Amino acid sequence: MTIRSEKLRTVLRFAIPFVLIPVLAVLGETVFDEKKHLFVSLAVAVLSLILFYTGFEQKKIGTRRMVIVAVMVALSGAGRFIPLFKPVAAITVITAIWLGGEAGFLVGSLSALLFNFYFGQGPWTPFQMLAWGIIGLVAGFLAEPLKKSRIALVVYGVGAGIAYSFIMDVWTVLGHYYTFNLDLYFAALATAVPYTVTYAVSNAFFLWLMAKPFGEKLARVKIKYGV
Amino acid sequence: MRALEDLNPITAAVYFLAVSGIAMFSMNPVLLVISLAGAVLFFLVRNGSRSAASHLWMFGLFLLLFLVNPLFSHNGATVLFVLNDNPVTLEATVYGAAASVMVVSVLYWFRSFTQIMTSDKLLYLFGSLSPKLALVMSMGLRYVPLFSRQASKIGQAQTALGLYKDDNLVDRFRGGVRIFSVLVTWALENGIVTADSMAARGFGCGRRSRFSIFRFTSADFLVLTVTLLLFASAAVSLGSGALLFTYYPSIKPPDPTPLALSGCISYGLLALLPSILEAEEKIRWTCLKLKI
Numbered sequence: 001m002t003i004r005s006e007k008l009r010t011v012l013r014f015a016i017p018f019v020l021i022p023v024l025a026v027l028g029e030t031v032f033d034e035k036k037h038l039f040v041s042l043a044v045a046v047l048s049l050i051l052f053y054t055g056f057e058q059k060k061i062g063t064r065r066m067v068i069v070a071v072m073v074a075l076s077g078a079g080r081f082i083p084l085f086k087p088v089a090a091i092t093v094i095t096a097i098w099l100g101g102e103a104g105f106l107v108g109s110l111s112a113l114l115f116n117f118y119f120g121q122g123p124w125t126p127f128q129m130l131a132w133g134i135i136g137l138v139a140g141f142l143a144e145p146l147k148k149s150r151i152a153l154v155v156y157g158v159g160a161g162i163a164y165s166f167i168m169d170v171w172t173v174l175g176h177y178y179t180f181n182l183d184l185y186f187a188a189l190a191t192a193v194p195y196t197v198t199y200a201v202s203n204a205f206f207l208w209l210m211a212k213p214f215g216e217k218l219a220r221v222k223i224k225y226g227v
Numbered sequence: 228m229r230a231l232e233d234l235n236p237i238t239a240a241v242y243f244l245a246v247s248g249i250a251m252f253s254m255n256p257v258l259l260v261i262s263l264a265g266a267v268l269f270f271l272v273r274n275g276s277r278s279a280a281s282h283l284w285m286f287g288l289f290l291l292l293f294l295v296n297p298l299f300s301h302n303g304a305t306v307l308f309v310l311n312d313n314p315v316t317l318e319a320t321v322y323g324a325a326a327s328v329m330v331v332s333v334l335y336w337f338r339s340f341t342q343i344m345t346s347d348k349l350l351y352l353f354g355s356l357s358p359k360l361a362l363v364m365s366m367g368l369r370y371v372p373l374f375s376r377q378a379s380k381i382g383q384a385q386t387a388l389g390l391y392k393d394d395n396l397v398d399r400f401r402g403g404v405r406i407f408s409v410l411v412t413w414a415l416e417n418g419i420v421t422a423d424s425m426a427a428r429g430f431g432c433g434r435r436s437r438f439s440i441f442r443f444t445s446a447d448f449l450v451l452t453v454t455l456l457l458f459a460s461a462a463v464s465l466g467s468g469a470l471l472f473t474y475y476p477s478i479k480p481p482d483p484t485p486l487a488l489s490g491c492i493s494y495g496l497l498a499l500l501p502s503i504l505e506a507e508e509k510i511r512w513t514c515l516k517l518k519i
Contacts, residue, residue: 063425067421071367175330209404
């Protein structure tokens, strides 16, 4: 079942971002009426995930690095069982800072996908994967300043919590009402304020608490084994 | 014939995509009610009267979604009444009802999806997209029980060392942090050992092959074909606009053309398909048991 031909995989890698996503976006604007925004956004989310994963498949990645990513996925996913305060985003950010944005994206998106088997899969899964993935990816780009200052890290955590809520509320509105309407979006954001606060607080708390010891452990493994 | 649960993951995944895709794509109330009925029936056939509380929760969600739309959306020509200077329209109310039926039906489909598409089946599907990713995922899943077992071992070792952690809340928290810290170090080192052992056995040399216990049988072929045919028929009626139900500015149901009817009938059959498979299997079991 695997897509065996290298050529086909390369074609897919380029066709998805440069052909499929624009075509879908244009179709969403013109052919489909506004009720299909949900469908279009879902398709774009899934395609960007596929794009990222095919990139991962093609890269030569060391076995050690791959296993470390799996370890981090398991740790952050297990953290989702903590009631109310979830360390997923924090562990994603820490992984991204020390192992790079790509590893961060994988940890964020896979802990959403895998552990939704316990918490319930749904049309929101791709959005959740993308939201946590992007939090990791961006943290990878900002790795240097985030490594240096604990304050910056906490600020990033709070920002990531708010951003996560903003992204997921796009899904709330689209998934429930099909059309995207700013009034409904703001209403969704307002009702989600307690959750947003929980995300921001738990991100800040876990980053403040774990960034240093966790970072030291990752840095140690990185130096010792050259991951 | 086997139940959907025992069929190949590809068949089951295609089925769920088709049935929930049509429900998400259409706002025709007839299709949405069919989808809700099919989804709830399938869930009940599989789970019986268990989890009654979750049905209540779903009903509460339905009411909430139903009420929010007319309060926020003021489109529509027929004003029912005016609330705080904002008109509440018939059209927005009906649209809210349809949208909440859609959401609840999709949620019911996904509840069955979560029960049927267990993680091993998802790994099988993902393996065809990216074997490397599927490996990371299955390792991640495998590590959860491993880590929880290791965490309790570390806890016991700490207790044996005299580091108790049940005096008070602060103490418990600090003990938990200590165990977690040890666990992380151990997990990373253990991961490296695993990776080295994999590399020593030639991981990464040549193409990856996978083992799977799923076969694609004639029953799969049959169910997959029926699913795709019914889906295509419903999609054609949807795409041609024969099922277009206009809500705004005023409600206008589509004409009952043959195309619209065929779309509804095929979607109805599609929504009932898994319940039929399940019921057929149950009946056959009962017959076999009676013979004994």
